Amino acid sequence: MSRARRKPQVRTVPAWRRHSVTALVLAGAVVVALRAFELQVLDRAFLEGESDKRAIRHVEIPAHRGAIRDRNGEPLAVSAPVESVWVVPGDLLAAPDYLAPVADLLGRDAADLRAELAARTDRRFYWLARHLSPAQAQRINALKAPGIATTREYRRFYPTGEIAAQLVGLTNIDGKGLEGIEAAANDELAGRPGKRRVIRARDGRVVDSGIELQQAQPGRDVHLTLDLRMQYLAYRELKAAVQRHGAESGMVVVADVDSGDILAMASAPGFNPNRRDSIDSAAMRNRPITDVFEPGSTVKPLLVAHALEHDLVPAGTTYDTGDGWMQVGRLTVQDVSAYGEVDLARMLKKSSNVGAARLGLDMGAEAVFDAFQTFGFAQPMYMDFPGAATGLLRFWGDWDKVTTATAAYGYGMSTSALHLVRAYAAIARDGEMPGLRM
Numbered sequence: 001m002s003r004a005r006r007k008p009q010v011r012t013v014p015a016w017r018r019h020s021v022t023a024l025v026l027a028g029a030v031v032v033a034l035r036a037f038e039l040q041v042l043d044r045a046f047l048e049g050e051s052d053k054r055a056i057r058h059v060e061i062p063a064h065r066g067a068i069r070d071r072n073g074e075p076l077a078v079s080a081p082v083e084s085v086w087v088v089p090g091d092l093l094a095a096p097d098y099l100a101p102v103a104d105l106l107g108r109d110a111a112d113l114r115a116e117l118a119a120r121t122d123r124r125f126y127w128l129a130r131h132l133s134p135a136q137a138q139r140i141n142a143l144k145a146p147g148i149a150t151t152r153e154y155r156r157f158y159p160t161g162e163i164a165a166q167l168v169g170l171t172n173i174d175g176k177g178l179e180g181i182e183a184a185a186n187d188e189l190a191g192r193p194g195k196r197r198v199i200r201a202r203d204g205r206v207v208d209s210g211i212e213l214q215q216a217q218p219g220r221d222v223h224l225t226l227d228l229r230m231q232y233l234a235y236r237e238l239k240a241a242v243q244r245h246g247a248e249s250g251m252v253v254v255a256d257v258d259s260g261d262i263l264a265m266a267s268a269p270g271f272n273p274n275r276r277d278s279i280d281s282a283a284m285r286n287r288p289i290t291d292v293f294e295p296g297s298t299v300k301p302l303l304v305a306h307a308l309e310h311d312l313v314p315a316g317t318t319y320d321t322g323d324g325w326m327q328v329g330r331l332t333v334q335d336v337s338a339y340g341e342v343d344l345a346r347m348l349k350k351s352s353n354v355g356a357a358r359l360g361l362d363m364g365a366e367a368v369f370d371a372f373q374t375f376g377f378a379q380p381m382y383m384d385f386p387g388a389a390t391g392l393l394r395f396w397g398d399w400d401k402v403t404t405a406t407a408a409y410g411y412g413m414s415t416s417a418l419h420l421v422r423a424y425a426a427i428a429r430d431g432e433m434p435g436l437r438m
Contacts (some may be wrong), residue, residue: 061151062085063191065175066219068168068182070118070392071261076168077182079154079175083137088247089117092145098145103127105140128171131155156182162270164226166286167438169386170273177262179221179284181438184384191219204395224438225261230254242268251287257425260434265289288417290387291420294412295420297351299372303359303408304344304425309431318343321354328405333357355408360408361401368407369396375423376433377415383436391415 017173068077085106092098093114103110106129120126131141149232156171177186194216217338234252242250254264273284285291307313324338339350347355360368372381378393399407406412406433418436426433 061194064218088147192217235266257428292414299410356409357405365399
């Protein structure tokens with residue numbers, strides 16, 4: 001006996017439910033589309049800016065600093081490419097396994113490096129090491145440590161070392177001139193830095209995007225009137241003379257009286273600008289320009305020349321220097337020996353203080369003052385050099401007989417070696433005083 005097979009019952013889903021599900025799916029799609037529109041269109045600029053803040057940084061491309069050269073083109077200061085390492089501190093700290101290898105390559109203690117970075121976690125750029133060799137930078141890059149990148153910089157080198165150190169000067173680690181010609185001509189030498197964009201990858205590493213937004217403009221070379229061969233000889237002889245006489249310091253200036261070109265200018269003791277850790281600030285002074293002193297007997301030929309030029313005394317004038325001393329008020333003027341009667345030529349030959357004092361008193365305070373002013377004492381040199389001194393020459397109206405007598409043989413006033421060079425150049429040029437230049 002067989003049973004009849006029963007037909008399965010089919011349940012029909014209510015139409016309202018189908019419509020509800022469809023509406024929900026469509027609503028979700030609309031919400032997603034609206035959100036996508038908001039993010040991709042309305043908020044795009046804002047979101048891209050926020051992304052750039054976290055992923056993009058602009059790094060300065062240093063400009064190649066111009067060279068300093070002598071009159072024949074010989075280099076006195078040049079810049080060579082080096083590598084420097086910078087870091088995003090928080091990124092490197094987030095990968096502690098890299099701290100010890102990085103510290104080891106930099107010759108640092110890992111704990112000190114960690115503390116140094118921890119104090120700067122809010123910064124997005126921090127110099128980790130400056131002016132490394134390309135080989136050192138390559139080893140650091142090979143670590144692929146998060147947050148670390150290298151950038152090209154330039155380091156200043158001075159091929160002549162201490163030979164022309166005070167005149168050429170030096171720069172700081174960022175390539176800005178601090179002393180000497182490096183400072184005086186900094187704008188010309190420096191050039192203009194450029195700008196490059198770098199990107200931080202997902203793993204935190206900083207990579208070069210290869211995009212150069214602004215090209216660096218190199219600085220211009222500066223050519224001096226200096227002759228390196230003469231500079232070398234001048235410094236060598238000066239250094240030997242200072243050592244031979246046990247002097248604290250010395251200076252020398254060599255100038256071409258026809259053109260006013262400074263051919264050599266040296267100071268001792270010197271310093272080696274390539275060894276920053278051993279530089280003594282006193283040795284950095286370019287003494288012929290920055291130091292002043294009482295010129296002493298070096299002014300006597302200037303005084304005689306002025307007196308003769310302006311007919312203040314006859315050419316055949318003689319002075320009785322007696323036993324080598326004379327009294328002017330409270331002042332006793334003395335010579336090394338008793339020269340007796342001297343004319344102007346013998347007065348200069350023997351460098352008689354008594355004869356110069358008598359000449360100065362005959363000329364009078366105003367004329368002595370005019371003589372030194374005519375030869376440029378206490379006047380600007382019009383040379384753009386840091387720390388250039390003008391010296392001191394008190395107004396003649398404040399002088400008495402003692403002041404006039406002492407001024408006549410170079411005391412009670414101050415000047416620089418460069419002022420003396422200019423004054424003597426005027427004598428060599430028959431009274432025409434040149435403008436000195438470097």
